[in-house]
Amino acid sequence: MLYKKAQDRQLEESLFRNPTSEYRGTPFWAWNGKLEKGTLLEQIEIFKEMGFGGFHIHSRTGLETPYLSDEFMDFVKLCDQKAIGEGMLCWLYDEDRYPSGAAGGMVTRDMRYRARHLLLSQKQYPVFEKDRETFDRLIQQGKKPKGYFLASYCIVLRDGCLAEYYRVDRKVEKDEAPMPREGHLWHAYVCLAEEDPWYNGQTYADVLNPSAVRRFIEVTHQRYWKAVGSEFGKSVPAIFTDEPQVSCKSCMRFAESSGDVTISFTDDLPETYQKAYGENLLDVLPELFWELPEGRVSPSRYCYHNHLAERFASSYADTLGKWCEDHGIALTGHLMSERTLYSQTLAVGEAMRSYRSFQLPGIDILCDAKEFSTAKQAVSVAHQYGREGVLSELYGVTHWDYDFKGYKLQGDWQAALGVTIRVPHLAYLSMAGESKRDWPASIHYQSPWYPEYSYVENHFARLNTALTRGKSSIQIGVIHPIESFWLSFGPSDQTGAVRTQYDEDFENLISWMLYGLLDFDFISEALLPGLCPEAGFPLAVGEMRYRTIVVPDCRTIRKTTFLRLEKFREAGGRVIFMGGVPSYMDALPSGEPALLAKKCETIPFNRVSLLQALEPERVLDIRFPNGRRSDNLIYQLREDGEGKWLFLCHVNRRRNRLDQPENYRIRVKGKYNPILYDTLTGEIHPCPAETVNQDTMILRDMYAEDSLLLYLEKGIPSAAPGKAASFFLQRIGKLQDPVPFTLSEPNVLLLDRAEYSFDQGEFHPAEEILRVDNQFRKTLGYPSRMDHMMQPWAEKDPEPEDHLLALRYSIVSNEKVSGVKLAMERPESAIICLNGNLVESAADGFFTDKAIRTLSLPDLEKGENRLLLKIPFGRRTNVEWCYLLGHFGVRVAGAYTWIEKAPEQLAFGDWVPQGLPFYTGNVTYQCPVTVKKEIRDAVLEIPHFSAPVLVVHLDGIRKGVLAFAPHRLCLGRLTTGRHRIDITAYGNRFNAFGTLHNANDEYLWYGPDSYRTKGSQWTDSYLFHGMGIRTAPVLYERKKNPEE
DSSP, rough: OOOOOGGSSSSSHHHHOOOOOOGSSSEEEESSOOOOOHHHHHHHHHHHHHOOEEEEEOOOOOOOOTTTTTHHHHHHHHHHHHHHHOOEEEEEOSSBSSTSSSSOOOOOOGGBBBEEEEEEESOOOOSSSHHHHHHHHHHTTOOOOOOEEEEEEEEEEEEEEEEEEEEEEEOOOOOOOOOOOOSSSEEEEEOOOOOGGGTTBBBOBOTHHHHHHHHHHHIIIIHHHHHHHGGGGTTOOOEEEEEEOOOOEEEEEEEOOOOOOOEEEOOTHHHHHHHHHHSOGGGGGGGGGSOOGGOOOOOOHHHHHHHHHHHIIIIIIHHHHHHHHTTTTEEEEEEEOOOOOOOOOHTSHHHHHHTTTTTTEEEEEETTOOOOOHHHHHHHHHHHTOOOOEEEEETTTOOTTTHHHEEEEEHHHHHTTTTTTTEEEEEEEEHOGGGGGSSSSOOSSSTTTTTGTTTHHHHHHHHHHHSSSSSOOEEEEEOOTTTHTTTSSSSHHHHHHHHHHHHHHHHHHHHHHHHTOOOOOEEOTTTHHHHHHSSSSSSTTEEEEEEEEESSSSSOOHHHHHHHHHHHHHHOOOOEEEEEOEEEEEEEEOOOHHHHHHEEEEOSSSSHHHHHHTGGGGOOEOTTTTOBSSEEEEEEEEETTTEEEEEEEESOOSOTTSOOOOOEEEEEEOOOEEEEETTTTTTTTEEEEETTTTTTEEEEEEEEEEEEEEEEEESSSSSOOOOOOEEEEEEEEOOSEEEEHHHHHHSEEEEOOEEEEEETOOOOEEEHHHHHHHHHHHHHEEEEEOSSOOGGGSSSSSOOEEEEEEEEEEEEEEOOOSSSSSEOOOOOGGGEEEEEEEEEOOOOOOEEEEEEEEEEEBBBOOOEEEEEEEEEEEOOOOOOEEEEEEEOOOETTTTEEEOOOOOOOEOSSSSSSGGGTTTSSEEEEEEEEEEOOOOEEEEEEOOESSSSOOEEEEETTTEEEEEEEEEEEEEEESSSSSEEEEEOOOOOOOHHHTTBBBTTTTTTSSSGGGGGGGGGGGOOSOOOOOEEEOOOEEEEEEEEEEEE
């Protein structure tokens, strides 16, 4: 059990104020280089400083230490022991990179375990074997067949629909096939996945094959069991599985097209399908691809998708979950592409079905997406199976410029939906080579704000101490519509619009209910019979009890679901059919759902009708003063003993009027005495409220990033509402600029463009370095870096660096500069010359990351300086941007840069054009203040800033953190005389390590490819993000209203 303290009779105040490790975040710790004892131990200490409660050991691109080797496992044991000593947790991860299943290719060296898919084509492929028997025999002989022939079909289409089809009985030889009199001949083949550097020269695994999954466990999980099994369920609480998925599921683009199409498959799928449904899958295979005439539904298509989802869940999740249960460790992690009906149909068939075997179901949220559906699916299963928590891999692909507001908002809405285990993505062990572009940012020591990150982590840890207690209070169940979606998985020109409409309705339904403050659980029809053996009122689905069930515009419904809904209604439950009523049962025409609907409630598919129909189930309402319901808040309500926990939070980010609060009237059904638990400070105190018509009314001002945690104690409010404005702010004035400042790091000139020469040839005009790397690799026949790279540990005999790349940088300076340093990777391997003088390559420190070493350079002369780097080059060489560090200023015009005198003062505004365009460290503004008349209660407001977080000191004494609206901080008493307010704006690494040449404003997936865009998506110019205190801070005096 992870949350043992949740069993205590009540939440201890000491635990809330200082939560223990199980309530804290556990980032993905990217083991992406050579593992060393000192580095690992040091970084665990940094995690603790940042407020984390542990870490996930996660092999990523760049790992040099052989994966799962004795050496690797020794480091795992080392880190587990360090975690124990620090009172932290060591979470495991089951794969080399992702997706899980192949163990870095060690499983799929055996051809039997390689992923397969079915290919349907009008072409005859002679590379495939004539039958499965031949294919299997070749594998046993150690050969690598491509796949095998399965069947041929005569397909007759009329108006794009499957008018007639039949299977051609005789087997097709490699060089001939019978031609039909009418229609076209199509051939079905089973194809093995192609070998890929991403799987270290192997392939993904056949996750539909239990034997392949058991081999995966033998290679991976058993190794961890041997190494740290004695700590399973203690310091090692769970093992994370990442993005398992079926292979190559797709649909035709056009019904009349002749192009190839693929679907997921495994060798014995026809046999298990026959056993489940009593028909030969190969006899009805065309119905999986083409539509039937007259809009008829294909039961075979429905059965295929259902069977595939069950095969995947039973083969992968059930097998792993059973092993974990038997060994005292929790299975956690997430599936691939859970968000939409379409994406989960492609990747896993149905997401909710696989969660049944996860002791800690999980999700991932990338690109700051608001994936309510992803969270709701996993959390619903966790509720119904009585799981103690839900995990989220969050913050991935948010880039270097993500700020504390983003971290709080994204974490808050997920907490409101039931996430308790936060796995921030990603904390780099190293930024060497391609690792620095591995879906940044690094939530670790490389980000200059890391010492302040505990402010965020403490908030969520405190929140978790409450939201892991008791049981979720939800009265509404919604039948998940995935099975109706499968019916329309035909050619996109015929069914694509229907699928799009299903997904739009799916997303709208979730948003209408959540923003409408009507919480719910999804109900998987596949899981329902096992969770609800006997229906009654309320509808008992595992651990949950539902009073109202919504059936949202489903075309088909299971017989098992229908029977339970019928008994539920007869026992007094409410069933609401929203939109269309199902006309199919188990994908077969049926009038029974319509007869049931006549005895129930039916409503149109729109927001107003839905909210009106569900009004009797409402336990919470939040209104603006004008009577309009809130539109950016969601909540979680939990029963805990005789009281309840209520958590409210914002979802979407506000950009303007951040000094203005939203005034809310929060009405909770029932009489309660609300106690406010402040998650940012750890303070606990009564919340003013009053009883209104048997309900509890709370008037509350909330700013843009505010959230609210209340314990609702039965009874009358102990604190009556006070007047809305007991105090006001009297403006004293703005802080004057420009002001002196200090930098936490030397200033930076990015060196990312150079003239270049290959193997002592002629120099070419200047080009961006990563593009030069691509050109040299293309010339040498090497694979490009970017996404699909073989791991260093898997390359047994790497090629020597026997080529030479010369880079010649032009550095223009308006004055002579001394004390300059060069920051680069592997300087010891390069020949370095400045203005013709050889430079000693001995490193004396690092910049941003310990892989980026610094070394001293001779003085820069006024005018043009030439820096020459000669770098030995091979298949595994990383050619990276370099950095010039020193006390100077920098100017930029388009793609051109030059050095100037270092700025002595900064004005409020963007610091980029003030001589610091590539600077990514912290800036402390030293603001002098002369107070002519004592200010008894001073308040500092910084209306606009572009920085992850600000920290304020008054006369050398730390006063606090500014990260969230309204951007105000109490300074206390300011006596007459001179004072200094130091405001440290913490930097981020975007302007030195970001996608500075990516000209696509709508780009979201900031990974390796985003740094190497082409065409109109590329610009040689630098595209900076503004940084710093953007407008002058304002000083106020807080005064009591004279009327009081």
